[in-house]
Amino acid sequence: MNILSLNHSAPATPISFVEVEKVLTDVGSMTAPGEAHGIICGRLCAEGASADPRWMAHILGDEPRAEAVGRCDAVLHALLERTERDLDAQQLALRLVLPGDNEPLTARTEALGEWCQGFLLGFALTGFHDVSVLSGEAQEFLRDVREIARVDADAASEGSEEDESAFAEVVEYLRVGLMVVYEETRASSDMSPSSETRH
Numbered sequence: 383m384n385i386l387s388l389n390h391s392a393p394a395t396p397i398s399f400v401e402v403e404k405v406l407t408d409v410g411s412m413t414a415p416g417e418a419h420g421i422i423c424g425r426l427c428a429e430g431a432s433a434d435p436r437w438m439a440h441i442l443g444d445e446p447r448a449e450a451v452g453r454c455d456a457v458l459h460a461l462l463e464r465t466e467r468d469l470d471a472q473q474l475a476l477r478l479v480l481p482g483d484n485e486p487l488t489a490r491t492e493a494l495g496e497w498c499q500g501f502l503l504g505f506a507l508t509g510f511h512d513v514s515v516l517s518g519e520a521q522e523f524l525r526d527v528r529e530i531a532r533v534d535a536d537a538a539s540e541g542s543e544e545d546e547s548a549f550a551e552v553v554e555y556l557r558v559g560l561m562v563v564y565e566e567t568r569a570s571s572d573m574s575p576s577s578e579t580r581h
Contacts, residue, residue, distance in 0.1 A: 396477045397461045399493070405454040409446045413500075416493035419479035420500025421507075422462050426469060427564045428508035437504060469564045478557055487545060491535040494553065498531035501560075510567065520566050523559040530556070 402415040413421075418441050425437045438458060442451065461479070468476035480493045505524075513521050530552065 397457065397464060397479070399479050399481050401457060402461065402479055405450070405457045406441070408450040409442055409454040410450070411441060411443045411446065411454070413441045413443070414493065414496040415479050416497035417500035417503075418458065419461065419465070420497040420502075421504035422458070422465055422500075423469075423497075423560055423564075424501040424504025424506070425508055426462070426466055426504075427501075427560070427567050428505050428510035437507065440503075440507070469561060472561050472565065476557055476561065478553060478560075480553065487542075487549060488535045491533055491549060494549070494556075495531055495533040495535065498527045498533075498556070501527055502531060516563070516566050520559075520563045523563055526559070527556070 399415050402418060406413055406415060406418060411418075421437055421441060438455065441458065442454065446454070465476065478494075478497055480497065481490050483490075502524075513524060516524075
């Protein structure tokens with residue numbers, strides 16, 4: 383599949399970075415909002431929504447505040463379900479959970495790196511290691527995600543139109559590439575005789 387040959391659709395109201403940040407803060411999690419969404423996306427790519435639920439425990443941390451767990455669980459599962467729907471439909475409505483455009487570029491760049499770190503972690507925790515079943519395009523995307531995860535947010539120049547444009551291009555690349563990898567891993571899982579036993 384070509385990385386640009388995707389369906390367009392009207393965007394749904396997204397679950398915002400601020401909303402995810404609030405529930406994570408309330409529950410006492412050390413996981414950043416972008417990282418949490420990255421973990422969700424990585425697990426969806428490798429195993430789907432029915433995957434081992436330990437992804438939630440990883441996000442919540444060792445000692446979550448009991449009184450806030452219910453709300454955090456609800457928001458994160460709503461985020462998972464919405465993300466899965468958009469991925470299943472291959473919709474360009476899909477959005478990464480990142481700070482709004484009014485936030486400093488350094489903060490948005492840092493969150494982008496955290497999303498990439500989360501994606502790699504979520505993908506790895508599933509035990510999906512045979513990337514050879516993926517296309518060269520998808521494998522290149524995974525390598526690029528590793529590079530972006532090491533981004534230096536402090537290197538971003540505030541107010542630079544060139545940096546703003548570069549940031550937008552990277553976000554778009556990750557968003558569309560995520561849909562490509564999801565489609566390929568779903569096809570690989572469907573074709574694999576061992577797909578039902580992989581944990």
